[in-house]
Amino acid sequence: MRWFSKLFEFVGKVGLFSLQVLVDWLKPPFEFAQLSRQLAEVGNKSLTLVVVSGFALGAVMTMHTRSTLVTFGATAMIPAVQAVSFFVEIGPLVAGLLLAGRVGSGIGAVLANMRASEQIDAIESLSIDSFKFLVVPRVLACVIALPFLTLFMDFAGLLGGFLSEEASSRIAPALYLSRAFDYLQWSNFIAPTLKTAVFGFIIGCVSSYFGYTTDKGAQGVGEAATNSVVVSSLLIIVADVLLIKCIFFLFPDTAL
Amino acid sequence: MIANQSIAVEFKRVMKSFGPKRVLNDVSFQIGQGQAVCLLGRSGTGKSVTLKLIMALMRPDSGEVWVDQDNVVGMEERRLSLVRRKLGYLFQDAALFDSLTLYENLALPLSRLTKKPKDEIDQVTRRVLTDVGLGADGAKYPSALSGGMKKRAGLARALVLEPKILLADEPSSGLDRITAAEIDELLMRCKTERGTALIIVTHDVHGARRVADKVAVLDKGTLVAFGSVEEVSQSENDVARRLITE
Numbered sequence: 435m436r437w438f439s440k441l442f443e444f445v446g447k448v449g450l451f452s453l454q455v456l457v458d459w460l461k462p463p464f465e466f467a468q469l470s471r472q473l474a475e476v477g478n479k480s481l482t483l484v485v486v487s488g489f490a491l492g493a494v495m496t497m498h499t500r501s502t503l504v505t506f507g508a509t510a511m512i513p514a515v516q517a518v519s520f521f522v523e524i525g526p527l528v529a530g531l532l533l534a535g536r537v538g539s540g541i542g543a544v545l546a547n548m549r550a551s552e553q554i555d556a557i558e559s560l561s562i563d564s565f566k567f568l569v570v571p572r573v574l575a576c577v578i579a580l581p582f583l584t585l586f587m588d589f590a591g592l593l594g595g596f597l598s599e600e601a602s603s604r605i606a607p608a609l610y611l612s613r614a615f616d617y618l619q620w621s622n623f624i625a626p627t628l629k630t631a632v633f634g635f636i637i638g639c640v641s642s643y644f645g646y647t648t649d650k651g652a653q654g655v656g657e658a659a660t661n662s663v664v665v666s667s668l669l670i671i672v673a674d675v676l677l678i679k680c681i682f683f684l685f686p687d688t689a690l
Numbered sequence: 691m692i693a694n695q696s697i698a699v700e701f702k703r704v705m706k707s708f709g710p711k712r713v714l715n716d717v718s719f720q721i722g723q724g725q726a727v728c729l730l731g732r733s734g735t736g737k738s739v740t741l742k743l744i745m746a747l748m749r750p751d752s753g754e755v756w757v758d759q760d761n762v763v764g765m766e767e768r769r770l771s772l773v774r775r776k777l778g779y780l781f782q783d784a785a786l787f788d789s790l791t792l793y794e795n796l797a798l799p800l801s802r803l804t805k806k807p808k809d810e811i812d813q814v815t816r817r818v819l820t821d822v823g824l825g826a827d828g829a830k831y832p833s834a835l836s837g838g839m840k841k842r843a844g845l846a847r848a849l850v851l852e853p854k855i856l857l858a859d860e861p862s863s864g865l866d867r868i869t870a871a872e873i874d875e876l877l878m879r880c881k882t883e884r885g886t887a888l889i890i891v892t893h894d895v896h897g898a899r900r901v902a903d904k905v906a907v908l909d910k911g912t913l914v915a916f917g918s919v920e921e922v923s924q925s926e927n928d929v930a931r932r933l934i935t936e
Contacts, residue, residue, distance in 0.1 A: 471789075548788075555747050556785035559778075560799040560851075561771040 451647075452639040458563075458570045465571045472575035476537050480583055483536060484529055488587035491528065492520065492594025500602060509603065513614035516595040521618060525588035526626045527674055530633035533580055534666035538641040541572050542662030545645025546655040554646070569646055573638030580634035581627050588627075621685040629677045633670045640666045696723045697756065698855050698887035699744055704753030706739055706911075713739050714750070715911040721904075723854070726881050726888040728898035730933050731908035737891040738782065740908070741857045744889065745779055746770050758854060775803060778853035778886075782860045784844030786832040792819070792843050793828035796850045803851060814850065822846040822876060838869040845876055855887045856880055862894045874900050895934060907933055 496516055503509050545568060548554050557564040596610045641662035648654035699721045706714040713736040721727050729737045742748045743755050746762040754761050760773050786795050793815055800811045819825050822842040827835070835843060841861060848856060858877065862870035874897050880886040881901075892898055898905055898919070905922045907915040907930040915922045915930035923934040 551783060551788075552781045552785040553787055555742070555745075556779070556781055556787070556847075558747055559745050559774060560803070560847075561774040562799070562802055563767070563771075 448643050451643045455573050458566050468571035472571045476575040477579035484583045484587045485590040488590030489594035492591030493598040496595040496598040513610045514617040517614035517618050520588050520591040521623050522626050526584050526630045529584040529587040530670045534637050535663050538637045538662040538666040539659040541641035542645040542658035543655050546648040546658035549648050550651045569642045576634035576638035577631045580630040584627050584630045625681045636669045637666045698723045700756040702754040705751045712911050717913045724885040725903045726901050727904045728902040729891045729906050735908040736911050738859050776854045778848035778856045780844045780848045780858040784840040792830050796847050818846045818850050838865050858890045862897050
């Protein structure tokens with residue numbers, strides 16, 4: 435029971451924190467310099483991780499798919515299976531989870547360190563709204579960067595899949611692409627990619643919450659980093675279930 | 691009593707607790723404009739909390755905290771931000787922003803809070819850095835600075851907006867005597883050249899003797915002595931007397 439009430443308290447606090455982010459998004463001054471700094475931090479520095487992971491995952495997935503589809507004589511379907519699974523689910527989800535690990539822990543640790551070393555107090559003492567200055571640009575950077583990173587992941591996965599398939603069947607690139615996109619509709623592509631903006635919002639808000647609100651000094655830095663990753667990842671998976679339901683509702687043909 | 695117009699900071703019956711521990715117990719005092727007051731006391735007696743209450747980084751449980759004729763307790767953020775512009779804060783470990791260079795640390799409040807053009811911001815930033823002896827170090831990040839340089843940089847940032855009141859949390863802790871004396875010298879210059887009120891938390895009695903017009907001694911959350919160094923050194927309170935004389 436105590437655990438349950440703590441959970442409710444936590445959900446309420448993170449909810450209010452996230453609401454504050456949304457309200458402050460719309461209020462000037464807009465922190466463009468901070469936003470571009472954070473976009474570089476979240477986007478550019480995560481690109482290699484996302485592309486390499488996507489490529490490797492694409493190659494591995496094709497190997498597994500091939501071994502199954504060979505049994506049914508359906509190897510021609512490999513590019514389509516690869517594209518649909520990557521664009522619809524694997525790309526968005528894995529990109530979200532990777533970012534929760536790399537960026538979530540970073541945001542949690544940096545903000546917690548700033549709290550412990552009184553840098554956040556220093557910002558307040560300079561009459562600067564620390565929430566708007568530190569939290570809002572980080573959340574916004576996650577929201578903007580994640581859909582783009584997901585695209586990179588999707589196409590890196592497709593490239594990995596193609597190279598793996600090419601090594602096995604010598605398939606031509608044009609044929610692979612044509613088969614890959616045969617079954618893919620715009621709704622399969624746009625809605626799942628955009629849903630990662632929600633994942634970005636979750637990563638930004640949760641990790642900022644743990645970092646910004648810590649009061650445990652140096653110990654709080656490690657805790658904030660760990661909690662950011664664990665809770666963001668968990669919430670991304672739960673949100674994914676709900677978002678898929680929403681996408682099926684809004685684009686019924688994608689559920690077929 | 692100081693005339694109302696010339697009060698820089700006033701505490702009226704301030705109480706502050708953290709859980710069961712009472713950190714400040716019914717503390718009242720007045721600090722005049724242009725005065726230098728050193729807060730002395732053993733560790734954990736509420737000295738840093740006093741500074742944070744003045745800056746409204748914390749709220750007292752009860753009582754009033756007046757800064758230049760404004761009660762900052764319960765003040766809404768927009769007005770508070772205006773009051774904070776009158777204050778400068780040198781944090782214990784300087785609290786410089788890790789991700790910004792020293793120059794950017796100083797230019798940030800100027801670009802955010804003033805309408806000065808870029809050239810003027812550049813000029814002011816360089817002048818203040820030079821004043822604290824860091825004119826050649828603007829491009830360095832805080833991680834590349836020594837303890838004494840960090841303190842001076844923190845002081846420069848606190849002074850860049852030319853505050854009426856400067857709060858300094860242990861400005862000379864962890865520094866050798868020569869560097870500590872240099873920091874005290876900088877603080878004294880603020881007071882004499884700009885008429886800045888100084889409220890300094892310190893364990894350094896030598897520094898307090900050099901800088902302070904008045905000394906306040908906190909013990910177990912209670913203000914046990916407040917007066918000139920001579921007055922406090924003859925105080926009836928044992929802790930206050932020992933802190934000043936030993």
